[in-house]
Amino acid sequence: MRRTVQRLLVIVPLAGCHLISGVEDYRYEDRPPQSGAGASGGAGGGSDVATTSTATGGAGGAGGSGSTGAGAGLPNGAPCTGPDQCASTFCSDGVCCDRPCDGVCEACRSELTGSPDGTCAGFESGTDPADECGAASCLAAGLCCGDAPDPPGGNCPSECTGGCDANNTCTIECGNIGCDGETVTCPPGFDCQVSCAGSHACEGAIILCPETHECGVSCSSGNGTCDLLEVVCSNGPCQISCPNGACDSTAKLTCGTNACSAISSGGSAPTVVCGASCDCQGG
Numbered sequence: 001m002r003r004t005v006q007r008l009l010v011i012v013p014l015a016g017c018h019l020i021s022g023v024e025d026y027r028y029e030d031r032p033p034q035s036g037a038g039a040s041g042g043a044g045g046g047s048d049v050a051t052t053s054t055a056t057g058g059a060g061g062a063g064g065s066g067s068t069g070a071g072a073g074l075p076n077g078a079p080c081t082g083p084d085q086c087a088s089t090f091c092s093d094g095v096c097c098d099r100p101c102d103g104v105c106e107a108c109r110s111e112l113t114g115s116p117d118g119t120c121a122g123f124e125s126g127t128d129p130a131d132e133c134g135a136a137s138c139l140a141a142g143l144c145c146g147d148a149p150d151p152p153g154g155n156c157p158s159e160c161t162g163g164c165d166a167n168n169t170c171t172i173e174c175g176n177i178g179c180d181g182e183t184v185t186c187p188p189g190f191d192c193q194v195s196c197a198g199s200h201a202c203e204g205a206i207i208l209c210p211e212t213h214e215c216g217v218s219c220s221s222g223n224g225t226c227d228l229l230e231v232v233c234s235n236g237p238c239q240i241s242c243p244n245g246a247c248d249s250t251a252k253l254t255c256g257t258n259a260c261s262a263i264s265s266g267g268s269a270p271t272v273v274c275g276a277s278c279d280c281q282g283g
Contacts (some may be wrong), residue, residue: 001073021141022115022128027277032132033077047137057238058231070247072084072085072087073086074086074087074096075087075096075118076088076095076097076098076117076118076119076149077095077096077116077117077118077119078095078096079094079095080094080095080096081094083195083223083283092107092108092120093107093108093109093112094109095108095109095117095118096118097119097120098117098118098119098120099120100120101120103141103142104132104133104138104142104143104144105122105123105128105130105133105138105139105140105141105142105143105144106120106121106122106123106142107120107121107130108120108121111129112129112130118259120141121141121175122138122140122141122142123138123141124138124256125137125138125139125140125145125276125278126138126145126278126279128144130143133145136259136279137278137279138278139235139242139257139259139278140257144281145258145259146237146258146259146279147215147237147258148191148212148213148236148237148258149212149213150168151167151168151169151189151190151191151213152168152189153168153190154189155216156170156189157170157187157213159172159186159187160172160187160190161173162193162195164190167191168189168190168191169190169191169192169193169195169214170186170187170190170191170192170193171194171195171214172184172186172192172194172195173195173197173212174194174196174197174198174201174202174205175197175201176198176199176200176201177189177198177199177200177201177203178198179194179196179201179202179203179205180199180200180201180202180203181203181204182203182204182205182206183205183206183208184202184205184206184207184208185208186208186209186210186211186215187209188210188211189210189213190205190210190213191210191211191213191214191215191236192210192213192215192216193215193216193217193218194207194215194217194218195215195218196217196218196219196220196225196229196246197218197220197225198225199223199225200217200223200224200225200227201220201225201226202219202225202226202229203216203224203225203226203227203228203229204227204229205227205229205230205238206229206230206232207229207230207231207232208232208234209231209232209233209234209236209238210234211234211235211236212234212235212236212254213236214236214237214238215231215233215234215236215237215239216238216239216240216241217229217231217239217240217241218240218241219240219241219242219243219246219247219251220243220246221243221244221245221246221266225246225247226240226242226246226247226251226270227247227248227250227251228250228251229247229250229251229252229270230251230252230253231251231252231253231254233253233254233255233256233258233260233277234256234258235256235257235258236256236258237258237259238253238255238256238258238259238260238261238262239260239261239262239263240253240261240262240270241263241264242262242263242264242265242269242270243263243264243265243266244265244266244267245265245266245267246264246267247262247264247267247268247269247270248267248270249268249269249270249271250271251270251271251275252270252271252272253270253271253272253273253282254273254275255272255273255274255275255276255277255280256275256276256277257259257275257276258277258279259275259277259278259279259280260272260274260277260279260280260281261279261280261281261282261283263282264282264283269280269282270282
């Protein structure tokens, strides 16, 4: 409650001195609180004089930044324990970071990425310094080797002669000499499975895998089904399967950046060009 002041004129007799007049006695009387700057101070029984906080937290109350404390506005790379300490509002791996950095195969510290502290970056392809991918290594920020994003799909393209399944996998069928010497291009936005089944079905063909998404080529056995075939991978997982001598060393798998493998049994294996693949097997 706010206190008001009553003034009383007191005449005080003092021995050996004059009578002193004009001394004012200040007495306080409780009154109901009124709106205004001083109301909050009286409510707690504190000072009768309204004051304005000049502390770091109080000063920022109106603008929303006062709760961050004395560490508010720390630059990227500075040590932090919470996002409210950083000018960027992001604290990852114990430092202020330029963006959220909590995905797999990415970090905001130089000893993990080689980039400056405070810059979110991916681990180098084929490495995994934080052991986030288990038995695999990293492909890039957000992806372990062998991973691919879910295909967005859409209407099944006409190139998918075997149709599209519910998982947005496009099947391209190459029967007897069906793709012999042809360039087969997997459509974008779908995983791709090319089936080479029959005599010389994909002999001398070039198969171009889709950007980002998975690509698989299967060759049936015998009769030069995939001789001289070249499979050109992109940055999605890529594989060629050659059972029972369906391929020989003239078949070639050119890897992209993602996991890449040739599986064969019987006869000679396809030639595998690993390139920058994060996990290359076979050949």
